[in-house]
Amino acid sequence: xxxxxxxxxxxxxxxxxxxxxxxxxxxxxxxxxxxxxxxxxxxxxxxxxxxxxxxxxxxxxxxxxxxxxxxxxxxxxxxxxxxxxxxxxxxxxxxxxxxxxxxxxxxxxxxxxxxxxxxxxxxxxxxxxxxxxxxxxxxxxxxxxxxxxxxxxxxxxxxxxxxxxxxxxxxxxxxxxxxxxxxxxxxxxxxxxxxxxxxxxxxxxxxxxxxxxxxxxxxxxxxxxxxxxxxxxxxxxxxxxxxxxxxxxxxxxxxxxxxxxxxxxxxxxxxxxxxxxxxxxxxxxxxxxxxxxxxxxxxxxxxxxxxxxxxxxxxxxxxxxxxxxxxxxxxxxxxxxxxxxxxxxxxxxxxxxx
Amino acid sequence: xxxxxxxxxxxxxxxxxxxxxxxxxxxxxxxxxxxxxxxxxxxxxxxxxxxxxxxxxxxxxxxxxxxxxxxxxxxxxxxxxxxxxxxxxxxxxxxxxxxxxxxxxxxxxxxxxxxxxxxxxxxxxxxxxxxxxxxxxxxxxxxxxxxxxxxxxxxxxxxxxxxxxxxxxxxxxxxxxxxxxxxxxxxxxxxxxxxxxxxxxxxxxxxxxxxxxxxxxxxxxxxxxxxxxxxxxxxxxxxxxxxxxxxxxxxxxxxxxxxxxxxxxxxxxxxxxxxxxxxxxxxxxxxxxxxxxxxxxxxxxxxxxxxxxxxxxxxxxxxxxxxxxxxxxxxxxxxxxxxxxxxxxxxxxxxxxx
DNA sequence: TTGTAGGCGTTATCAT
DNA sequence: ATGATAACGCCTACAA
Numbered sequence: 001x002x003x004x005x006x007x008x009x010x011x012x013x014x015x016x017x018x019x020x021x022x023x024x025x026x027x028x029x030x031x032x033x034x035x036x037x038x039x040x041x042x043x044x045x046x047x048x049x050x051x052x053x054x055x056x057x058x059x060x061x062x063x064x065x066x067x068x069x070x071x072x073x074x075x076x077x078x079x080x081x082x083x084x085x086x087x088x089x090x091x092x093x094x095x096x097x098x099x100x101x102x103x104x105x106x107x108x109x110x111x112x113x114x115x116x117x118x119x120x121x122x123x124x125x126x127x128x129x130x131x132x133x134x135x136x137x138x139x140x141x142x143x144x145x146x147x148x149x150x151x152x153x154x155x156x157x158x159x160x161x162x163x164x165x166x167x168x169x170x171x172x173x174x175x176x177x178x179x180x181x182x183x184x185x186x187x188x189x190x191x192x193x194x195x196x197x198x199x200x201x202x203x204x205x206x207x208x209x210x211x212x213x214x215x216x217x218x219x220x221x222x223x224x225x226x227x228x229x230x231x232x233x234x235x236x237x238x239x240x241x242x243x244x245x246x247x248x249x250x251x252x253x254x255x256x257x258x259x260x261x262x263x264x265x266x267x268x269x270x271x272x273x274x275x276x277x278x279x280x281x282x283x284x285x286x287x288x289x290x291x292x293x294x295x296x297x298x299x300x301x302x303x304x305x306x307x308x309x310x311x312x313x314x315x316x317x318x319x320x321x322x323x324x325x326x327x328x329x330x331x332x333x334x335x336x337x338x339x340x341x342x343x344x345x346x347x348x349x350x351x352x353x354x
Numbered sequence: 355x356x357x358x359x360x361x362x363x364x365x366x367x368x369x370x371x372x373x374x375x376x377x378x379x380x381x382x383x384x385x386x387x388x389x390x391x392x393x394x395x396x397x398x399x400x401x402x403x404x405x406x407x408x409x410x411x412x413x414x415x416x417x418x419x420x421x422x423x424x425x426x427x428x429x430x431x432x433x434x435x436x437x438x439x440x441x442x443x444x445x446x447x448x449x450x451x452x453x454x455x456x457x458x459x460x461x462x463x464x465x466x467x468x469x470x471x472x473x474x475x476x477x478x479x480x481x482x483x484x485x486x487x488x489x490x491x492x493x494x495x496x497x498x499x500x501x502x503x504x505x506x507x508x509x510x511x512x513x514x515x516x517x518x519x520x521x522x523x524x525x526x527x528x529x530x531x532x533x534x535x536x537x538x539x540x541x542x543x544x545x546x547x548x549x550x551x552x553x554x555x556x557x558x559x560x561x562x563x564x565x566x567x568x569x570x571x572x573x574x575x576x577x578x579x580x581x582x583x584x585x586x587x588x589x590x591x592x593x594x595x596x597x598x599x600x601x602x603x604x605x606x607x608x609x610x611x612x613x614x615x616x617x618x619x620x621x622x623x624x625x626x627x628x629x630x631x632x633x634x635x636x637x638x639x640x641x642x643x644x645x646x647x648x649x650x651x652x653x654x655x656x657x658x659x660x661x662x663x664x665x666x667x668x669x670x671x672x673x674x675x676x677x678x679x680x681x682x683x684x685x686x687x688x689x690x691x692x693x694x695x696x697x698x699x700x701x702x703x704x705x706x707x708x
Numbered sequence: 709t710t711g712t713a714g715g716c717g718t719t720a721t722c723a724t
Numbered sequence: 725a726t727g728a729t730a731a732c733g734c735c736t737a738c739a740a
Contacts, residue, residue, distance in 0.1 A: 004414075004510075006717055017727045022719060030725055052480050053414075054717030056407030057732040064450070064479070073436050073650070078427045085426075085453055089467075094479055096418070097451045099439055113443075125418070125448055126406050239654040267651065274654040296427070297621070300593040300628040302656045360733055371711045376735060384709055408733035411716040 005046045014042045025050060056126070065093050065323060066122040068115070069133040070102045074237070075295040076265065076312065080133055080162070083316030091324055096125060102135040116149045129158045129323045132171075137163045140205045144168075158326035162319050164207055172326055174319045174336065178208050179215035181292040181308040181340040185262050186219040188306075188342060192350055194260040194288065198231035198253075200245035200272055201264030209234055209264070212292060216262060231258050235268075242271025250279055258287065260348070265293035269305050273347070284349030294343060306348035308340040359400050368396045379404060410480070419447050419677060420476040422469070423487040424456045428591070429649040430619065430666065434487055434516070437670030445678055450479060456489040470503040483512045483677045486525075491517045494559045498522075512680035516673050518561055526680055528673045528690065532562050533569035535646040535662040535694040539616050540573040542660075542696060546704055548614040548642065552585035552607075554599035554626055555618030563588050563618070566646060570616060585612050589622075596625025604633055612641065614702070619647035623659050627701070638703030648697060660702035662694040 007025075011018045016035060023031045024039045031039075042048075056062060065088055069077045085095045100115050115135050122130060130153065136146050147169050153159055159171040164178070182199075189197050199216050202209030213232055220227045233249045235241035242263055250257065263269035269291035276283050283289050283303055291298070294307035315338065322334045344350050361379075365372040370389060377385045378393045385393075396402075410416060419442055423431045439449045454469050469489050476484060484507065490500050501523050507513055513525040518532070536553075543551050553570050556563030567586055574581045587603045589595035596617055604611065617623035623645035630637050637643050637657055645652070648661035669692065676688045698704050 004717095008717075018718080019720090019727055019729095020725085023726090026719080032725065035725085049478050051411070051717050052478065053407045053410035054732085055719075057405070057411065057717080057734095058719045060407075060732090071436070072426060072439075073429070073432045075427070075429075078432055082425070082427050082453055085451060086455070089452070089475070094450050094452070094475065096448050097439060098443070098448070099436055101440070121443070121448070124403050124406065239651045243654060270651060270654050274656065274658075277656050297593045297624060300597060300624050302628060302631050304628075358733095361735095362733075372734080373711060373736080374709085377710090380735085386709065389709085405733050408716090409735080411718095411733080412735050414716090 004051070005048050007048075007050065010039070010042055010046065010048050013046075014039045060126075061128055062126050063093055064096055064125065064127045065320075065327075066096045066098065066125060066127040066130045067133065068098045068100060068118055068122070068130065068135065070100050070135050072097065072099055075267070076237075076293060077133060079295070080312050080316045083313045084131060084133075084320050087317045087320045088324075091320070093128070093320075093324070096122070096127060098122065100135050116146065119149055119153045123153065123156055127157060129160070129327045131319055131323050132159065132161045132163075133319075134162070137161050137166065138206050138208060140207055140210055142166050142169075158323060160319055160323040160326065162315065164211075172322055172333065174315065174322055174334070176310070176315060176336075177338065177340065178211040181310060182212045182215045182262060183219045184308065184340065184342050185290050185292060186216055187223075188290065188344075188348065188350070189260045189262070189288065190220075190223050190225065192260075192288070192348065195225060196228070196231070196256070196258040196260070197225070198228075198233070198249055198258035198261040199263075200233050200235065200249060200261055201237065201242050201268030202234045203236045204234045212264070228253070228256075228258075237265060237268060239267045239271035239274070242268030243275045244271070246272035246275035247279070250275065250281070257281075260288040260290070263289060263291040266291045266295040266298050266301075266305055266307055269307070269347070270301055273301060273303070273305075284347055288349040289347040292340075298343070298345065301347075303347045304345035306345045306350070307343055309343055310340045311338045314338055358405070359402050361402075361404065364393070364396055364400065364402050367400070368393045414480075415482055416480050417447055418450055418479065418481045419674075419681075420450045420452065420479060420481040420484045421487065422452045422454060422472055422476070422484065422489065424454050424489050426451065426453050429621070430591075430647060431487060433649070434666050434670045437667045438485060438487075438674050441671045441674045442678075445674070447482070447674075447678070450476070450481060452476065454489050470500065473503055473507045477507065477510055481511060483514070483681045485673055485677050486513065486515045486517075487673075488516070491515050491520065492560050492562060494561055494564055496520050496523075512677060514673055514677040514680065516669065518565075526676055526687065528669065528676055528688070530664070530669060530690075531692065531694065532565040535664065536566045536569045536616060537573045538662065538694065538696050539644050539646060540570055541577070542644065542698075542702065542704070543614045543616070543642065544574075544577050544579065546614075546642070546702065549579060550582070550585070550610070550612040550614070551579070552582075552587070552603055552612040552615040553617075554587050554589065554603060554615055555591065555596050555622030556588045557590045558588045566618065582607070582610075582612075591619060591622060593621045593625035593628070596622030597629045598625070600626035600629035601633070604629065604635070611635075614642040614644070617643060617645040620645045620649040620652050620655075620659055620661055623661070623701070624655055627655060627657070627659075638701055642703040643701040646694075652697070652699065655701075657701045658699035660699045660704070661697055663697055664694045665692045668692055 233245040235245040291307040298305040508525045587599040589599040645661040652659040
């Protein structure tokens with residue numbers, strides 16, 4: 001591998017001092033146009049790139065940010081991350097990605113590193129900021145030790161968390177609207193004449209699950225409907241979880257099935273759809289389905305899924321914006337302005353079939 | 355943000371010289387146990403971490419690798435990357451991820467950076483190695499200028515490409531077995547008694563598409579079957595593409611439909627399934643489907659998808675292994691030993707329904 | 709086993 | 725507008 005050329009050599013080859021070269025490198029105005037041009041030419045010719053190491057020694061910046069999330073394989077995180085990465089790059093930040101695999105099925109992976117350990121690793125990488133997209137922060141009760149770890153991390157480098165504010169945590173937060181989606185869905189179903197509505201998916205003890213179930217219950221009550229506890233079956237966020245939850249819901253209510261079910265997200269909905277099929281139930285005719293969080297292929301499932309578009313792209317970009325402004329020393333909180341949007345397709349039974 | 359403590363301060367606080375501290379930092383044996391312990395204690399107490407900048411000035415290593423792929427939102431790349439990231443981390447390398455968005459629908463994104471430009475950016479990040487998982491390298495005819503860019507990059511830092519060897523390219527390659535999957539599928543269908551078999555999906559001009567279509571045609575011929583050209587409809591790799599391709603296949607062969615269709619991957623298959631449904635055709639009864647590349651939810655679609663498990667986990671880890679060994683100066687090529695595995699489910703019509 | 713000192717490639721400060 | 729030079733934090737001969 002080629003040994004890199006240094007600023008000193010560039011200076012020699014262009015017959016100036018290193019300071020002058022440094023000036024053109026950093027767009028300092030006080031360089032005569034002719035010299036600037038000559039130096040730039042030499043730089044290009046040799047393909048010179050300043051050493052981030054030497055630079056870092058001075059300004060302590062890497063222009064890298066660290067992103068921590070549980071599992072990039074999850075379409076929710078993938079779509080969020082895609083925005084984060086490209087938006088960050090547009091602002092000259094590159095992105096270090098860490099999958100913590102924090103989840104119930106973490107045991108699929110031989111050796112799970114604790115989320116706190118990632119903080120140490122990421123700190124050693126000397127990133128300019130950290131973005132946390134999910135994991136322990138989503139817990140209903142975040143362990144005090146974890147909050148402490150977060151605070152300690154934030155003392156070293158700006159930390160932005162995509163999620164609900166955590167008591168006693170000094171990091172910056174970008175808060176999603178957790179409830180509005182379910183509420184819209186409940187209203188939608190009720191407007192369609194449903195009275196027996198269920199809810200499947202979401203890991204118990206996780207904020208988004210609790211919030212959504214709560215919002216679901218609330219809006220049902222507000223509209224004078226009762227909610228059968230056995231109609232609510234949390235599990236987790238993936239297709240197998242939706243499948244199991246739906247099977248359980250069906251089996252424990254075989255005498256009086258719901259006519260509509262809200263799923264935590266599209267993967268859960270797909271599992272649920274599968275469960276209905278396996279039980280010989282048709283969707284939407286016998287049981288309608290809708291999901292709170294739309295992923296890529298909602299438009300191609302059988303039946304097509306009615307879901308909420310949570311505008312994750314927007315959220316991802318906002319999170320980066322917040323992080324960059326924090327890196328640049330601003331302490332102002334960026335406020336979000338997003339409402340999930342109902343996308344009606346076939347599975348809720350409201351659309352005319354194609 | 356807290357100013358970091360330096361090795362000098364650690365030395366002072368433990369009453370030794372910086373070199374001794376440096377020795378314990380680098381596990382040099384020649385330090386007396388008592389001093390070593392005392393120093394370690396001070397290090398822990400102050401949470402000292404050596405500056406990667408200062409270190410990098412000496413050894414020119416970041417312990418970071420760069421990964422370039424088109425779109426992390428694509429389950430194929432996501433599952434590959436997950437393995438790459440966690441396996442790299444296990445070997446003390448962190449991962450910088452870049453989505454080039456190289457694809458036909460790249461126009462969805464406002465401002466597309468050319469893949470070559472990523473090379474420059476990634477080089478400036480001073481990564482220890484680069485892993486390329488997809489993009490232009492997958493083209494049937496890689497532009498000479500791109501090969502040149504690859505070679506130039508490889509001159510600076512080890513580059514491992516996940517894909518077929520490119521003429522004139524000096525990078526290291528980890529080659530997947532592109533054809534075996536389709537061949538198995540073709541044999542499977544023929545064994546089930548199918549004679550009219552089609553193929554949908556894959557972008558034309560991309561190696562994997564060409565190879566698979568070629569392998570498909572070959573094995574059909576070898577088994578004495580003819581292949582109707584109109585039964586082969588490439589398009590792209592996502593669900594909408596599978597949908598369109600299948601619609602086109604059906605419309606242009608309405609007098610004599612195939613009885614089985616091989617899809618490029620699971621997303622394409624899901625689109626194809628949707629197309630069948632919309633045309634009132636049942637799967638697998640009227641047209642059977644199978645896919646060459648299994649993704650996460652094959653087990654939950656309606657019907658469940660018969661697919662090939664390409665063992666992407668294994669491939670991802672091998673690629674990292676190859677990269678790390680190259681970083682460490684080895685020039686030996688790691689050879690792969692993987693065969694895609696047929697997973698029979700419902701869509702091919704071979705399984706007994708559950 | 710331990711300490712001293714030089715150098716890695718930049719930027720910043722201070723002269724000129 | 726330009727140049728000399730001192731940091732920056734660490735590693736590594738070399739010396740003791």
